Amino acid sequence: MIVTDTPTLYLSIYIIAFLIGLPNAVLAFCCCIRKIRSKPLPIDIIMLNLVISDLIFLTFLPVKMKEAADNMFWNMPYILCHLNLFLFLMPLYSSSQFLTVISTERYVCVAFPVKYKNPRRITYTIIICIAIWMFILVTAAFTYRAAYGGSNNVTNYTELCYTNFTPEQLQNLLKMRLAFVAAFFCIPLIICCFCYINTIRILLKLPLIKRCRRLRAIGMALGTLLVFTICFAPYNASHIVGYITQENPKWRMYSLTFSTLNACFDAIIFYCISYEMRLAFNVCEKGFIQFYVRIKSFFKVAVIFK
Template sequence: MTVHGNGSPEGNKFLDSEFRYTLFPVFYSLVFILGLTGNCCALFVLRKMREAKAINEIRIYMTNLTVADLLFVTALPLWISYYKERGHWAFSDALCRITGSMFFINTYCSILFLAVISFNRYWAVTQPLDAASSDHRLRGIVVSVVIWFTTLSATIPYLISPGINEHNETGAVIIRCFEGYQNETMDHKWWVAKTHFVIIGFFALVFLLVLICNLLIGRTLMLQQAKQAGRQGRRLKKHAMSMVCVVVVVFVVCFVPHHVVQGPWAMAVLELTGWEEGTRQWLNDVHQITLMLMGLNCLLDPVVYCFATRKFRRYICNRFRKLSRGRMCSRYTASTRASTDSQQHNQNLNQVQLRSVEDAPKW
C-alpha cells in the first residue's frame, strides 16, 4: 500500500455510483437546453418590463436569480464532459474551481433570492398600501448586492484551493473535480465535514424563514377571503396561493433532499464513521440523485416568476395572444389568398372555354 503525500494511505477506495455516468450526461444536456432557453426568455421579458418602467423590487430579485441560473447553465457542458469521461476531469484546475464555484453560487444565490422573494410577497400581502405606494428599488439593489457579496465570499475557499484530486484507479490516473477526498489527512477530512454541516445549518435557517413567510402569506390570504369578494379578488388570491405552493415545492424538491443527505453522505465518503460498505454506497447513490434534483432548480425558477408578479404573467399572456392572433391572421390571409386565386383561376378557365367555343368551326 502506497502512502499519499499528506501521510494517509493511498489504497482507500473512491466511493462511486456507476449509474451517474449514463444518467447525468443525458439529464444535464436536457437541463442545459431547457434552462438556457427558459432563463434567456425570462431575462428578455424582465428586460422588456424594465424598458416599460415596470421594474420594481421583486423584479430586481428575479433578474438576479435568472443571472445565477444562467451561470450554472453555462457551466453544464464541462460537467457533461466530466461525467461522459466517467469522472475524469480533462480540463485545467482553474476551470474545475470555476465550474464548481458556479454550482455553489447558483445553489445558494437561488436559495437566498427565493427567500427574499417570499419575504417580499409576505410584505406585499400584509402591507398592501405600503407595497402599492412605493417600489423600493433601492432596497432591492442593496439586498441583491449583499446576497452576491455573501455568496461570492463563501466561494473564495473553493476558488483559491486546488479543486482536482489525482488517483491511480485500475491502473490509470483519474483526475477528480471536487471529489475524491478519501486519501486526505484526518484534519482535512474533519474540516471538510464541518464545512458541510455549517452549510446545512445555514440552509435550515433560511428554509425555516421561507416556511414561516409562506405560511403567514397563506394564513393572511385565508383571513382576507371574505373581504376579497368578486371574481378579481378570487383570481388574485388563487395566484398568490399558487406562488406560495410553487416556492415551497421548489425548496422541497430541489434543495431539501440534498441538504438532508449531505451530512451523512459527507461522513460516509470521508470515512469518518464505522458504517458498513452497503450503507455508505446507498448514501452515495442517494446523494447523486439529490444533485440531479438541485439541477431542476434553474428550470423551475421561471415558473416562480409567473406566480410572483402579475405584470410578468400579463406580458407572457399578451405575447402568446399576439402569436396566436398572428397565426390566425396568417391562416385567414392564406385562406383568402387561396380563395382569390381559385376565383381568378375559374375566371381564366371560363375565358379559355369561351374562346374555345368562339374558335370552334361553325357548321
Template sequence: MLACATLLYTYLTLPAIYTSVFIIGLGANVWGLKSVLQKWKILGHINVFLLNLGIANFLFLPTLPFLSAYYFMKSKWIFGNAFCKITRFCFNLNLYGSIGFLTCISVYRYLAIVHPMKVMGRITVTHSVAISVMVWLLVSVQSFPDMFFPKNEPNRTEKCYHTTSKEYVEDYLKYSVGWTFTGFVIPLLILLGCYGHVTLVLCRINTIDKVVKQRSLKLMFILILLFSVCYIPYHIFKNLSLYSRVLYSTNKKYPSWDKTVFCAHQISRGLVCLNSVLNPLVYLHVMDIPAQIRQMLQHFRQIFFNTNDSHEFVYYTVLHPVNYCSLFLQQQFGHKLLYKYI
C-alpha cells in the same frame, strides 16, 4: 446491484440531465429575462430580484457541458484544476444565490400582503439593489472557502470532486454543515415563516379577492416544489455522505447505510441542478399581470364610482401588481386611501 445502478446513473443519466438542463434552462432563462426587461417598469422593485435570479442561473448553465463531459468520460476531468474550481464555484453561486433571491422575493410578497402601506411604500429601487448586492456578497463569502479545498487526490489529478479529497473530508464536513445552516436552513425558515403568516391572513379574511389567493398559493406551491425537489434532498444527503466518509477515515469501515446514502446523494445532485429550469416558473408566475391589473382597476371603478357612498376612495399600489392592493382595500374599506397609477 445498487452499486451498478449508481454507476449507471452517474455516468449516463447524470450527463443526460446536465445536457437537458443546459438546453432547456438556457432557453427558459433567456425568455424569462427578456420578459423581465420588457416589463421592467410594470414589475417594480421585484424586477431587481428576478434579474439577479436570472444572472445566478446564467453563471451556472455554461458550466454544464463541461460537467456532462466529465461524468460521461467516467469522472475524468481534462479541463485543468483551476477551471474545475471555477466550475464548482459557479455551481455554488447559482445554488445559494437562487435560494437567496427566492427568499427576497418571498419576503417582498409577504410585506406586500401583510404590510402594504406601513412598509411597502417606503421600499425603493435603491433598497432592492442594496439587498441584492448584500445577497451576492454573503453567497460569495459562504462559497469562497470551498475553492481552497483540494478537488482531486494527489495521485489522481484527472478528478474534479464537488466536495474535497479524503484527507480534508473532516474539515469539509464542518464547513458544509455551517454552510448548509447559513445558506439554506435560515432562508428556508424565513420562507416558511413568511408564507405561513400569509396563509393565515388569506384564510382569515374571507373577502380577499379570489385572484389574490390564487396567485399567492401558486407562488407558494412553486417555492415548495423548488425546495422539496431541488434543495432539501441535496443538502441532507450531501452532509450524510460526508459524515459517512468521516466515519470511514476514523474506523476504516463504512456504515451500513453508506451505499443507500451515496446513491441518494448522486440522485440529489441531478435534482439540484433542475433549479435552473424551475426558477423560470417564478418569471412565469409574475409575467401574466398587466391584464389582471387592468381588470382589477376596472372592477374597482365599477364598484366604488357607481355607489352613493360619501367616502372618497383613492387607491394605492406599490409599484408592483402582486402587492395585492385589493387585500389592502378590503382591510381598509371605508377609509380614504391614496392611489397612484404604476
C-alpha cells in the same frame, strides 16, 4: 468506483435541466430588463438576481454534461474544475437566498401595504441583493480554500473533479457543509414557509382580492416548496450524513445532480411573479397550437393526395 449507467442518468438530467431552464431563464431575463427600464418594483429586481443566478448555473452546465459524457472523469482543463465551485455549486446557494427574499417581499407587500410603498424600497432591495452576492462570494472563497488549500499535488486531468481531498481538506469541507445546511437550507425554508403561509392566509381573508392573485400566491408557494424538497433537501441531507460519517456519501452525486432541476422549477416562480412572463407564455402557447394545427392539416392533405 463509477457505475456504468450512472453517468447516463446524470447526463439525462443535465440535458433536461438545460433545455427547460435556459429558455425560461432567458425569457425571464428579457422580461425583467424590460420591466426595470419602464417602472421597476422590488420584486422585479429580486427576480432579476434570481434569473442571473440561474443563468450563471446554466451557462456552466454544458461543462458538467461533458464530464458526465466522459464517464465522470475530468478530461478538460483543470481550471474549469476549480470554477465548478463558483459557477455550479454556489448558484444553488444563491437561489435559496433569493427565493427567501422573494417570499419575504410578497409577505411584506400583503401584510404591510403602507410600509411597502416606502419610496426607498428600491434602494433597500438593491442593497439586500448586493449583500447576498457578497455573502455568496465570501462563502465560496472560504469553501475554495477548504477544498483546495494545503494541497501541493496537482491533480491530473483523468481524476474526478471536486472529489479527491486530503483528510484535512475533507474534514474542513464537512464542517462548512454542515454550516451551509443551516444558512442556506433550514433557515431559508423556515422563512419561506412562514411568509407564504401567512401571505395565503391573508389573501384568503380579503374578499376583494381576485382569485387569480390567490392562485399565483399558492403557485409561488408550491414552486418554492418543490425547489426546496426535490432540489435542495437531498443535497443538504448528504451534508448532514457526510458530517456524521466523516466521508462523502456514495449517493451524494445523485443528490447534487437532482439539484440541477432547480432551474426548471424556478420557471414556476417567474410565471407567478411577472405579468410579462405570463403574456410571453400565452404567446408561445398560441404559436405552438397554430404550428400544431398547421402540421396536422399538412399531413391530412398529404394523406389525401397519396
